[in-house]
Amino acid sequence: MDIMISKRLSTLGHPNRLAVFRLLMRRYPDHVPATELANALDLKPNTLSTYVSALMQAGLIEQERVGNSLRYSVDIEAAKATVGFILNDCCRGRPEICLPFHGDPRGKISGKEDEKFNVLFICTGNSARSIFAEAILRDLSPERFNVYSAGTKPRSELNPFALEVLVHNGHDVSRLRAKNIQEFQTENAPVLDFVFTVCDEAANEECPAWQGQTISAHWGLPDPVRVEGADAEKGLAFRESYRALRNRMMGFTALPITSLDLISLQKAVDDIGRSKEKG
Template identity: 60%
Template sequence: MEESLATRLATLGHPQRLAVFRLLVRRYPDHVPAGDLAAALGLKPSTLSSYLSALRQAGLVRQDRAGTSLRYAADMEGMRATLDALFLDCCRGRPDLCTPLSHPPLTGSRAMPDRKYRVLFICTGNSARSIFAESILRSLAGDRFEAHSAGTRPFSELNPFALQVLRDNGHDTDALRAKNVSEFQGPEAPAFDFVFTVCDQAANEECPVWEGQPVSAHWGTPDPVAAEGTEAQRALAFRQAYGEMQNRIRAFTALPLDTLDRISLQRAVDAIGPDGAKAPA
């Protein structure tokens, strides 16, 4: 155990290997193509390959293949073993020496019947996918959830195709606007119970530290703004993105939040994402 712990800590002690691992954790449980990792981190393929090889040998990253593409995911069992070893060995299992690794369940004072859960959806432009998620959650369960959305680099205006899809589905779009994620940071910002990224690019970026340690997950959805073709084909891409997000929001609102502990809830929201079926139970 000491040898494997030392290997993992030494592997993560390299700043760029740590950056690869952190990105994969942000994208978890997604299996990310090597090309996407290289592009997101600005690494040469050969350099990335050596980092991934070291992380795999240390038991921190898993690899699979989809056609001709190699894909990678964080090995959370390896990471849990590392954290357990640090807590049980180095800290001798004493919570007064090391912060406990377990989190309280999302129950008790955090689940008061007269209180709404606050949810934030993040994408890059905040012009379509995150706006869809905000509107759908407000429509499906606005009595139980307070929905917000933001972008890491928001557009000045919402996408007209997205607005049309929302109107076609009966949503009021008058109050919607693109917002920067910075609006939800700082001492005066509301504390969130859930934070979801809905585009790969936003998940690839360094995330802010959210007060209160909200439950977070990545629900990557293809970008309809990037769709090409005729106007009808582009409109179809937005309808498909809306439908995919609607299915995820329905699954989310069906979760028995008052009965799930933190670990079970995290697994449940991970399973709603695109690669959720691949996440270990």
């Protein structure tokens, strides 16, 4: 998919090929004769042929023959996929970038007045930080949020130091388990309202765009699993991660989510992620 999108963007990087595509987009769903295209864009027939050939190879336009005439039209699904990649993948669906193209840039998160918000926390292993976040938010506000966590690694298991910290702070750990992010990328997965990465490595990895109008942010923290030394030092690192995440969850639950427009909401969750508090 990425290779094809890259080819399409490269193809559209040529001003005259872009001009052909834009004209066909303006004319959609018409199939425009090649002679009309050449005349409208002041192109020689053989030059136009080179441009439309490149656009067809990139999957951006379609060709049909009517008698002796070749006619062209935009492949609207390809155009949709290309624009969707730019907005949702490259720009991660950020409202301050994407909403001007989707509609009201001051719209609010929709359809959630009487429903819970679905929140996913992601790290690489889903063994400590994202598990902390899941447990804390679920217990802080069970009436407002359905909370999930996942890791980007194929397999993982809960860290015993993390479990010890959770139990010490009164959390029920019986239903917690390490999960892979692929569980949330299926057709039957919950539509996510918020996705937060809680480690830098996970944020650096490529991830498919989320369906729906998802607010995403990076709330990275140091990995307590990597701390070396005696058990006391390791335990301290896990407790610090727990406290930092609890502070962020307290800030998140205090947000008037349904009252904020999406741009303000995005800024608010970004600001929470900028916090350097450790407890």
